[in-house]
Amino acid sequence: MPRKTIMALCLALACGSTATVAWAEDPKPSEAPPPPAPLPEGIVRVLDEVSGQHFSAVIPQLAPEAQPQSAIVTFGAALGENGEIPPVLEERLVKTQQAAELNPYAPIVVTGGKPKKELTEAQAMKNWLVDRGVAPERILLEDRSVSTVSNAKNLKVVLNDQLPNVQELMLITSPNHLRRATVDTRVATESRYRTISIPAGAADVAPPVPVGERTGMEKDLRSM
Numbered sequence: 001m002p003r004k005t006i007m008a009l010c011l012a013l014a015c016g017s018t019a020t021v022a023w024a025e026d027p028k029p030s031e032a033p034p035p036p037a038p039l040p041e042g043i044v045r046v047l048d049e050v051s052g053q054h055f056s057a058v059i060p061q062l063a064p065e066a067q068p069q070s071a072i073v074t075f076g077a078a079l080g081e082n083g084e085i086p087p088v089l090e091e092r093l094v095k096t097q098q099a100a101e102l103n104p105y106a107p108i109v110v111t112g113g114k115p116k117k118e119l120t121e122a123q124a125m126k127n128w129l130v131d132r133g134v135a136p137e138r139i140l141l142e143d144r145s146v147s148t149v150s151n152a153k154n155l156k157v158v159l160n161d162q163l164p165n166v167q168e169l170m171l172i173t174s175p176n177h178l179r180r181a182t183v184d185t186r187v188a189t190e191s192r193y194r195t196i197s198i199p200a201g202a203a204d205v206a207p208p209v210p211v212g213e214r215t216g217m218e219k220d221l222r223s224m
Helices: 003-014 041-051 087-102 121-131 148-162 175-188 211-222
Strands: 070-075 108-111 139-142 168-173 194-199
Touching: 041 175, 041 211, 070 087, 070 148, 070 175, 087 108, 087 121, 087 168, 087 194, 108 121, 108 148, 121 139, 139 148, 148 175, 168 175, 175 194, 175 211
Parallel strands: 070 108, 070 168, 108 139, 168 194
Antiparallel strands: none
16 A cells, blocks of 8 residues: 555544545656657767867977968857956967967967856957967957857858858867867868867877766757
8 A cells, every 4th residue: 555545544543534535646657758869870970080089289280371271269168257267268278379379370269158247258268369479360259159069050150251261170178178179060060171179288188988078979969
């Protein structure tokens, strides 16, 4: 007999009630959510390819004539409450500055919205780079995004509208964000561009991919 029914019966007997006791039913267990739909084959192929790659922390130095066709793209991170650059973002910007110095003819795109004190991530990133000698006219802003998925989608618009001759992207972000940013960018741009993904800091990024990171990439791809 269900526990709730036993309790109700005991209460009725204790009170001397002659009323009919309703037989309470235990609630039905909630149904498990259906499994997510499988990703399209082409997207799975990109996901598997990126998951199996080894990404070097060494910045490539391109031939001068090739640099204008290769854009340096740096992904933003949340600013401090007063618009300050946090350490995780500064590490990305240090790598960006190094890439800009090695490839002085390559345009730069900095990405990220989420303003603090009316300053977006992208604008704060540009200010940081300009303060350290990078020419402001080299730096384009993608300042509307609030996630990695929207970074990738809005980056596509910037590239189409302002950098139509670019054929290659040097993607710079933190090591634990590099695969996700690469996959989202590849899928959002329909693999139109060659990508060179460069982790911030000094360590390479190599397989295997942690389970949680793979799950995060799949979640991104289902939302695109």
